[in-house]
Amino acid sequence: MKTKDMSVLIVVILIVSMMIIPLPTLLLDFLLIFNISISLLILLVAMNTKEALDFSIFPTALLITTLFRLALNVSTTRSILSKADGGEVIETFGSFVIGGNPVVGFVVFLILVVIQFIVITKGSERVAEVAARFTLDAMPGKQMSIDADMNAGLITEQEARERRRKIEQESDFYGAMDGASKFVKGDAIAGIVILIINVIGGFIIGMSIHGMGFAEAASTFTLLSVGDGLVSQVPALLISTATGITVTRAASDGSLGSDIMRQIFHYPKLLYVVAATILVLGIFTPIGLFLTLPVAGILAFSAYTMKKSMQKEELQQEQLEQSATEEDIRSPEKVINLLQLDPLELEIGYGLIPLADQNQGGDILDRIVMIRRQFAVELGLVIPTIRIRDNLQLPPNQYVLKFRGSKIASGEVYLDHFLAMNQGEDTSSIEGIRVIEPAFGLPAIWVNMEEKQKAELMGYMIVDPPSVIATHLTEVLKRYAYELLRREETKELIENLKGSHPNLVEELVPNLMSVGDIQKVLQNLLREQISIRDLATIFETLADYAVYTKDPRVLTEYVRQSLTRQITEQYAENGVIQVLTAGATLEKGISDAIQQTESGSFYLSMDPQTSRKITEELQNEINRVIRAGGQPIFLTSPSIRMYLKQFVDKIMPAVPVLAYNELEPDVEIQSIGVVNI
Template identity: 55%
Template sequence: MFKFGDIIVAIAVIAIVLLIIIPIPTFLMDLLLTINISLSLIILIIAMYIKEPLQFSIFPSLLLITTLFRLSLNISSTRLILGNADAGNVIEAFGNFVIGSNSIVGIIIYLIIVVIQFMVITKGAERVAEVSARFTLDAMPGKQMAIDADLNSGLISEGEAKDRRKKVQREADFYGAMDGASKFVKGDAIAGIIITIINISAGFAIGILQKGMEMTEAAAIYTNLTVGDGLVSQIPALLISTATGIIVTRAASESNLGNEMIKQLFSQPRALYIASGVLIILAFTGLPPLPNIILSGLLSFMAYTLQKTIKEAEMEQEIRDQGNEADEIRKPENVMSLLQVDPIELEFGYGILPLVDANQGGDLLDRLVMIRRQCALDLGIVVPIIRLRDNIQLKPNEYVIKIKGTDVANGEIMFDNYLAMNPGTAEGDLDGIKTVEPAFGLPAVWINESQREKAEMMGYTVVDPPSIIATHLTEVIKAHSAELLGRQDVQKLLDNIKESYPALVDEVLPKILSLGEIHKVLTNLLKENISIRDLVTIMEALADYGVLTKDTDMLTEYVRQSMSRAITKRFINNKKVKVITLAQELEQTIVDSVQQTDYGSYISIDPQATQSIAASLMKEIQKFMSIGEQPLILTSPMVRMYFKRIAEGVAPGLIVLSYNEIDPSIEVQSIGMVSI
């Protein structure tokens, strides 16, 4: 049945529509009316047993289908009543049971049921659905920000955040659908009243004019059938209206409605004692004493039993808590948790708290999300969760960035001020507090809001405090990206591309290289600010050259050559580039100084020669900087890696490329040479 559920439902909906057109016999009408009542009971019971509304998310659509089903049955029963004066045993039994021998009493009872259905339950459920939809939609941005805050603080994982966002979206869709679906219930109640009036008046006329009945006979027959038909349709409608009200007023809980109602209604012994006392007083004020005394005694007994149970439960819980506390102290996990080190931490003084608090207009949490996205695009790595902590030991406006528990950078901002930096083209000076921009060490000036427009017109770059912190954090992450990439992270990256390139990953890992060797190559690339986002190209190069050598430094050079276009685009902005080259005797000296071992290669060069190289390098770098150019060293492929190690001690972050890493379309101009 479940296998063909979609076909069954589609056929059922089409059959419901056909019921409006095709006449049906009375025995089939009895069956369909019974199905209608049964379905309404099932929906009501499900509504009482769900723990939260989303567990019955199909309800708005189901409400439409059941409403259409009842209306089609109303039309079919009207056809039978007016055409044959006979609508089956179910409708006749309902009419006889309610009306009995008095038609007027039956009509009044029917009208009361309709009023309760239309004015009380349906109207209330409709209003609750409207309010719930509005408040749910209004609360969506706050819920999304709370999820982002929990994600950035490390309280939840990416998967949990995704599930919570999906749930928030489903809640908004559900309550929005319920707001519209509640109109079906209201329209159904109105249609039921109109159909009843038509059945009585038209049936009375048809019975007298066409069938030749006496006035009293026609009134008795058609009134009986109409009231029975109305009850058969209104009772299921009343059940579904009640289910609608239960669902839209249901808050998420750990249990179903019945258990929650009993638990909350009879959870206060004091309330039961007070109610018992009031009933005793009422018993001596002229009201029937026996019912009041019986109920008062019952409530007193329930209150006493409940109070005793609560005390016993509290004692058991206290004993259990004492035992759990002792067990927790003895658990080794309490010590192990202290060894956990967060990959990235941002600690700040209390003066920076407004930048983190979304309720005070702070958007730093949103910026952290964007930092992680930007690093994924620029570097090709998934930055770990950035832990935010306030630290009262810091200055109010100071912040500290930690990598694996160690301070690597810090800065201080001026809240409600802006930082103005001269990009080199600004004209004039600004009045303010002189400082240094923390991310790049540029001279800057703190200015207030009134000076911001003036500074921008003068050509200064003006940024706000959150942007300063976000930029500084981004640069720290880029500088330490190689440290942040662990073997587990590499495995996740490989699993990601394996979905599209399974043959490539299976060839390299573990047949050619181990996970640790691949990790070493990737960290080598990140150390020189080269993105590993194109992991497919990297793995292709490792597949080609991994069979020739296991030296991860040499493999890194092969990978760099295969990524020549990406490296060129990253470090060279124009079609022409000015570079510093190495003298031929220097390159030969480096090649001759390379020592090979079983664990890789290293360079062993005379200290005096090293100092001579460093002096020549610094001279060329200063020449480059004097003309406003970024220093770029160009060497032969065999020398690049070893000269980079020498240059690191002189000019950290210096760009060193080989001839094979530059796109052939780039015109290279050498304006300096490093010699020994």
């Protein structure tokens, strides 16, 4: 253990030992002064913290100081009752502070206890309890606000993590303060009980053991007991005040003193009013000007000084802002910053602003957060934050999704309508705005509330505007997921995997493959909607085959073969998969056209007539399956899979092409068509 940790443990052990081992009066005097010093230090620290978390150890410090103070009470009680001597500090408090009068001292002691127990301690306890409840209740809302800010690009993920950690610490702190305030309350009660024990026990011990008379015993032990009570209650009062200050402090940019000066004395005109009121009080009442005139003069002079100081600060602030504006215009760095592009940006017309305004019930920010989580789970890809901006140049109900400044998707929604869809049914009986659903290209109708109820009864699927935008964004981002994975994002994925599989990463990168080569393989997988979440399996396969080939396309095929369980689960339903198979003539035509370059890579060299014929046959089969309401999936041999995918991409990129060895042996394959040429 470190020296600091050992010292804290030793201090706690010594505090407990003080309750058992008698201490000399000289050491007690030193410890009493030290107790007052520590209490004063804690009070000053509490006054100078900007927010409660700056003094996060306060609950523990409160417990230790309370224990120390009670241990001192036990030690001083032992010394008073056994020796009729409490030391110089207690005697000074008993004679000098209270004038040697036990009755006065007892009254002062009671006043201090009332102030501490009833006023400060009870108030601090209540504030700590309410703060703990409110902090805990506000945690979900704060978490959602952080996610919204991060999603809007206002903060980074690192800043978001720091804010979440701060929220958790605040909850723990106020919960601890709610319990720690009970220490102060118990200490005040213990102080009264100890005083009564000292006085009564002192009478008995003084007369029976020390041979004192009643008057002498009463005077001596009352004086010492009251002095002991005052010595312990002064630090207790300081700690109670520090507790109240800590739990009532709101987050600010300065200490308590600076906040008071800036906020209470920020209104010079009000000080003039107070000065005038005090002056009138001295003129028209028997108090007189002798007392009120100096106070009124000080207040008026303070108001005048503060007003001049505020005017000077405002002038300096205006000059600084003007200088900063001129510097921004002249600075070449500011112009360079304009060249930066946001990876993803959602622009909305002014009519859709309520969707992004949480105060108006908009939840599009929360939906985008869920989209990012969905991509992380389904594809293993962390997409960049989507910055949302309003664009007055767009039509009111239109939205545009941009990727690095270029438009990749757009749509139109109506806030006071719902999108009704019922594929293949007659929609002539439903009134509304007829459109094409943006995500899947299906015919749909924007209907009002009255028509919505009618459409629901007819079996239409009803979607609200935020869901339309979220679904559209999800499908578009899936289509462009491979473009979102750049070298920086690939490097982050590698570093994340390195934490759990360091040997695997060191073997592959950079000895066998560079970050750019790995990026190309991962992009090939994402281009065909294959999740890269199982990055360890992907890297294992690359490490096995990268020694034989560097072609990213060939390596991608090897990786797909190692992901058979994942691919089977993705496309099979209840252990059955319906596919369009490549016939013998199609496979032979493609295989004969595969050529190899001098560098060892492969490419497809086919005459235009054969290529056109293959495309037409594939198109016919795809259209046939779609018209029948099915999902077209092609199944072929591993050797031509990636080349057949090139033909399918020309027709419909979303149609998957699988190889036989990419499916689990126990899956049932049902052929719904064969493609030949």
